[in-house]
Amino acid sequence: MALPDVVVLFDVDNTLLDNDRVTADLKQHLRQEVGPKREELYWTIFEQLRRELGYADYLGALQRYRLEHPRDPHLLTVSRFLVNYPFAERLFPRAIEVVKHVKPWGRAAILSDGDVVFQPRKIERSGLFEAVEGRVLIYIHKEQELDDVEQRYPADHYVLVDDKLRILTAVKQRWGSRVTTVFPRQGHYAHDPEILRTFPSADLTIERIGDLLTVDRETMLAAAHDR
Incomplete structure (x- = not known):
């Protein structure tokens, strides 16, 4: 047969x-770059977007975050962190x-x-x-x-x-x-x-x-x- x-x-x-470790690294990076209040805002937006879409959208949350803080110079740093993250190490x-x-x-x-x-x-x-x-x-x-x-x-x-x-x-x-x-x-x-x-x-x-x-x-x- x-x-x-x-x-x-x-x-x-x-x-x-x-991915839990990736998220932990992102939390630490956000805290360093934008401070605890704006880090909290990012994750609030992230969870709202996840409920809407049904999946995690890290870059989409960053786009929405930008709408509330359009002049934040740290945004590009956070974006670069995500795009260039060493996933092979995770x-x-x-x-x-x-x-x-x-x-x-x-x-x-x-x-x-x-x-x-x-x-x-x-x-x-x-x-x-x-x-x-x-x-x-x-x-x-x-x-x-x-x-x-x-x-x-x-x-x-x-x-x-x-x-x-x-x-x-x-x-x-x-x-x-x-x-x-x-x-x-x-x-x-x-x-x-x-x-x-x-x-x-x-x-x-x-x-x-x-x-x-x-x-x-x-x-x-x-x-x-x-x-």
């Missing part, structure tokens, strides 16, 4: 890349190895939410764009675009690695046994007790992304059917 065609889909933020240990590890199973791709400028920049500068050979999908709400994912990367079986149980649950409801959901317990969402109470467990839970190096193809595919 022919082996099933597999596509492994990786989230980026807090899955392959430590990859979780062995993240690139994990992407290479799953390639014999089938194709590996990035499946992310985000804006159309900063998120692609992050993926490219981190080395993830090259690691997945340019197979990158970025949506506003990726769990709502699974038909497009299937059209672009058709497969018999999918593996989705994501730090958000909400996303894993939504995709599992849509794809059922055709997907193995993998939950790396990294980042603040993965340890939020309310989230853990609200959503069911994934097919496979790991403590860190590097743990996938110990999982083989057969175990991964069987995990979906076990549920």
Whole structure:
């Protein structure tokens, strides 16, 4: 019998890349450049925009911040900090190895939410764009675009690695046994007790992304059917 065609889909933020640490670095930079009051204003705008859009938009928040402080000379410094941030230094240990590890199973791709400028920049500068050979999908709400994912990367079986149980649950409801959901317990969402109470467990839970190096193809595919 022919082996099933597999596509492994990786989230980026807090899955392959430590985005909590990126945010902490940005907070420190903002505090130094614009002071605590304007830093607080930036994050207020950031959260407002996230509620409107459904994803984090760091540069979009900076644009709105500019509307309130159009003459602030520190804006360009903050913008440069974001655009030139060394994302490759914030990859979780062995993240690139994990992407290479799953390639014999089938194709590996990035499946992310985000804006159309900063998120692609992050993926490219981190080395993830090259690691997945340019197979990158970025949506506003990726769990709502699974038909497009299937059209672009058709497969018999999918593996989705994501730090958000909400996303894993939504995709599992849509794809059922055709997907193995993998939950790396990294980042603040993965340890939020309310989230853990609200959503069911994934097919496979790991403590860190590097743990996938110990999982083989057969175990991964069987995990979906076990549920």
